[in-house]
Amino acid sequence: MRTLCINLKTQQESSSAEAFLVLSPRVQFRFPHYIFVDIESTSHLLGGEHGVLQKAVEIGRKFSADSSAAIADTAPVAQMLAKWKPFTVAPRAAEHREFSGLGLDALKDLEGLAPWSQKRLIEHVISFARTLGVCTLEEVYNFRLVSLRERWGDFGVLLWNRLHSQDSQVISPLVPRDPLVGYGYLDDPLGSVPLLFNRIKPVMDTLFARLNGLSRYAHKMEVILHCEYSDKKYLLLIEPISASRDQALFEDLLYKKMEKTELTNPIREFEVSVYDVPEKIQQLDFFEPRDNSEDRWRRLISFAKQSNCEMGFLQVEASHFPEKSFQLVTEWPEDFKSEDLVERQDNAVQVKTTYAKGLKESPRPSLLLENPQPLNSFEVQKLRFVSTMPSERIESSWWQISSQELKHRDYFFALSQQGQLIWIFQDKVSSQYYLHGYFD
Structure with a gap:
């Protein structure tokens, strides 16, 4: 089993382990600030063990700026290396090679999921070894099992097992329970x-x-x-x-x-x-x-919403009445393609934006006046009608009983003196012309 240990350095809540579920489902927190992750079956998905280590440190830095991590075969050695040789990936089946250069104080961190039950015992081991002239972790590693058992009993056996990768500590899957x-x-x-x-x-x-x-x-x-x-x-x-x-x-x-x-x-x-x-x-392209x-x-519209501004996309609606021809929607259209259409002819290139592609299928303008503006005869004479026949005729139906509803309108396309395409209608009852909208 390959185990990653993250040392967050400062005391954390047990819920902090949830942040490392992106590395593996087998994650365990140990008081006060250690995270252990079983990466045996997931490291290949994250670019190998060095990729996992880099990702773990990146996440750990969100909790503590000087957090460190290491990878080894067992949790005790991974914890020890995270403190004394941070950012180390110990060789598989040969993690003891990383003991080189470490002093006896490193034994205090040879714990893993189960800390030393009595600190004074490991301190006694360190003190005794020094009286024998033993000053490095490598020398303690070479002690025989029988010697440690005779001197310290079960504790000596546990120490030998941890030094020789024999202390199996299973990391269980994490089941999140704490609220955010x-x-x-x-x-x-x-x-x-x-x-x-x-x-x-x-x-x-x-x-x-x-x-x-x-x-x-x-x-x-x-x-x-x-x-x-x-x-x-x-x-x-x-x-x-x-x-x-x-x-x-x-x-x-x-x-x-x-x-x-x-x-x-x-x-x-x-x-x-x-x-x-x-x-x-959402299935994304690898390079997207x-x-x-x-x-x-969504960032833009969230800011607008918080500032009490209304904005969105105009969605064409199939409605008899112009005032209901468009609906303002805030959701990103599923079939929306933001790529511009590029047309090439001979040596010329023309870029046609597609952000308003839905409007070209509608004979009605997107910019409608809330109240149609009456036009006098002088203003009507200045307009250039695109055709003599109306482009659309809207009549009130028998089910419309309100006097405020549409009566009888003929709609025309016309050009203003400034060359802007506008939408006007003539009330066939009063013969009055009205400006109703502008084409964007």
């Missing part, structure tokens, strides 16, 4: 948004690392700020237009909302809760960038 919740207490209350945000960000780093390990998406995040001099608290709700693991988006939205929040007194503590949903399954047009669109 983080907490922070400030010894010095803060009222400055930049400083407060910098204290919240490490908590978000941890939560989103766990989210990624769980292969889940975040659809909402709540941040509660507790004031110092009163029971007042601020609830900041961050909810992008669609669920994602884009931590930068959540950070940007949170920072903007914090800037708009007037803090009446400094903040003493805060809570961060992430509400997750199952990951969307993760940050595609759809992701950038």
Whole structure:
């Protein structure tokens, strides 16, 4: 079995192990800051053991800037190397070769999933070895099993087994149970948004690392700020237009909302809760960038939503009435292709954008006036009608009983004096012409 040990250096919650589920389903946390991962069957999926080591350190740095890791056949040796020879990949079936250059104090970290039950026993072993002139781990490795058993009994046998890769420690699959919740207490209350945000960000780093390990998406995040001099608290709700693991988006939205929040007194503590949903399954081309047009669109529309702005795509609807011809939708169209159409003829190249390809199939403009604008006879004379026959005729039906409904309209295409294509209609009851929309 090949085991990876990550030493996070600072005390962590057991839930931190969830962040490493991207490496293997067999992950185990050991107090106060060790993560053990069985990578025997998964390392080839991540670029080999060196690729796994690099990925583990990258994740570990989200918890502690100086975290380290190592890989060996057994958990005890992996833990020892993570501290004394960080970023080491010990040879398979020959991990003892990495004992070279290590002193006796390294024995204190030869633990794995089960720490030494009594620290004084291993310290006694170290002290006794030094009285014999033994100062390196390699020399202790060469001790015979019978000698260690006679001197220290079962503890001596356990020490020999760990030195010789005989202490089998099985890493069980991790079953996540903890909610995605983080907490922070400030010894010095803060009222400055930049400083407060910098204290919240490490908590978000941890939560989103766990989210990624769980292969889940975040659809909402709540941040509660507790004031110092009163029971007042601020609830900041961050909810992008669609669920994602884009931590930068959540950070940007949170920072903007914090800037708009007037803090009446400094903040003493805060809570961060992430509400997750199952990951969307999407088959990506190997070379397709993760940050595609759809992701950038969702970032943009999330900012707009938080600022109470309405935006989206105009979707053509099959409706009898012009006012209902288009619907504003925020979801990225499934058949939307952002590639431009490039036409080549002789030595000329013409680029035709396809962002409004749906509109070319509609005889109605996308820019409609909320209230049609009456045109006087002088304004009508200045227009150049594209045809003498109406392009569309709309009549009220028998089921329309409201006087506000359409009566009888003939629609025409016309060019204004500025050369802009506009959409006008003539009310056949009053003979009045109206401007109803512009073609984009």
